[in-house]
Amino acid sequence: MSAQIIDGKAFAANLKQDIAKQVAILKEKHNITPGLAVVIVGEDPASQIYVRNKNKSTVEAGMNSFEHVLPEDTSEADLLALVEQLNNDPAINGILVQLPLPKHINESAVIDAINPAKDVDGFHVINSGLLATGGDAIVPCTPLGCLLMLRDRLGDMSGLDAVVVGRSNIVGKPMAQLLLNENCTVTIAHSRTRDLPGVVGRADIVVAAVGRAELVKGDWIKQGATVIDVGINRIATDDGKSRIVGDVEFAAAAERAGAITPVPGGVGPMTIACLLKNTVTATCRQAGVKEPQA
Numbered sequence: 628m629s630a631q632i633i634d635g636k637a638f639a640a641n642l643k644q645d646i647a648k649q650v651a652i653l654k655e656k657h658n659i660t661p662g663l664a665v666v667i668v669g670e671d672p673a674s675q676i677y678v679r680n681k682n683k684s685t686v687e688a689g690m691n692s693f694e695h696v697l698p699e700d701t702s703e704a705d706l707l708a709l710v711e712q713l714n715n716d717p718a719i720n721g722i723l724v725q726l727p728l729p730k731h732i733n734e735s736a737v738i739d740a741i742n743p744a745k746d747v748d749g750f751h752v753i754n755s756g757l758l759a760t761g762g763d764a765i766v767p768c769t770p771l772g773c774l775l776m777l778r779d780r781l782g783d784m785s786g787l788d789a790v791v792v793g794r795s796n797i798v799g800k801p802m803a804q805l806l807l808n809e810n811c812t813v814t815i816a817h818s819r820t821r822d823l824p825g826v827v828g829r830a831d832i833v834v835a836a837v838g839r840a841e842l843v844k845g846d847w848i849k850q851g852a853t854v855i856d857v858g859i860n861r862i863a864t865d866d867g868k869s870r871i872v873g874d875v876e877f878a879a880a881a882e883r884a885g886a887i888t889p890v891p892g893g894v895g896p897m898t899i900a901c902l903l904k905n906t907v908t909a910t911c912r913q914a915g916v917k918e919p920q921a
């Protein structure tokens with residue numbers, strides 16, 4: 628058997644079209660243009676590429692994009708002052724502070740300084756608390772993108788065994804919450820898990836988010852399982868160049884899975900589409916208007 632490849636790029640392109648329609652309706656009916664501010668501290672080239680992609684997608688969707696590139700040696704106090712300024716700016720509906728931040732800055736202090744209503748990453752402790760307690764959270768973009776692809780593929784997930792490999796605050800934990808909300812039986816596996824192959828092998832749904840190249844082996848996957856690969860790892864190749872691989876051994880896993888996301892072209896593009904989606908959601912909540920149907 629060979630898996631269906633879940634085309635995250637095409638899925639994201641569709642989602643972005645819907646979002647552009649929503650933005651057009653917001654403009655026409657309410658005279659509102661959503662504004663997204665992205666803050667980046669330091670010169671990490673990979674980060675700069677993400678920021679550029681986000682900026683391009685935001686503008687393509689008809690929203691306003693504001694970029695703040697600060698030097699690596701920016702103090703925590705100066706970054707907090709910028710966050711406060713963005714919190715108070717009515718033209719800004721969403722704020723994203725690119726992670727990781729330089730080591731001299733306390734990340735959670737910065738994230739928790741963002742107005743939770745503008746926290747389009749869904750990283751604020753208020754939003755993680757709302758997600759955990761069934762409230763109206765802004766949901767982190769990567770897990771939200773994974774959920775949309777899973778719903779599209781599987782529909783009702785009630786009673787399915789789901790394993791999330793990885794326990795980060797930004798992917799693993801919120802992903803587990805979302806799967807629990809779908810009535811899956813959820814296991815969170817991590818570096819101390821005994822018998823990871825056995826745990827993964829029971830799962831109908833595997834979400835791999837550990838950040839370790841090809842850690843999840845193809846022959847662990849249950850026949851017909853749905854595999855979502857969140858990893859983006861750059862590895863060296865024999866010819867002295869490099870390529871991007873996920874957290875799952877893709878070719879071998881595709882032999883057994885029912886469906887699988889590729890890397891690149893899977894979860895990554897959905898993350899950006901969901902950032903735009905969250906920005907529309909946040910804008911509508913701030914304005915007290917119902918989210919338009921695309």
Ligand SMILES: Nc1nc(=O)c2c([nH]1)NC[C@@H]1CN(c3ccc(C(=O)N[C@@H](CCC(=O)O)C(=O)O)cc3)C=[N+]21
Pocket residue numbers: 677723724725726727748768859871890891892893894895896897898899
């Ligand atoms: N506050 C914050 N929020 C984030 O959402 C955030 C962050 N910080 N820091 C960095 C990571 C990384 N990230 C990616 C988003 C999209 C792709 C993406 O679209 N990747 C494409 C292209 C990959 C390529 O070819 O380079 C793909 O997977 O197909 C990748 C990585 C968001 N992040």
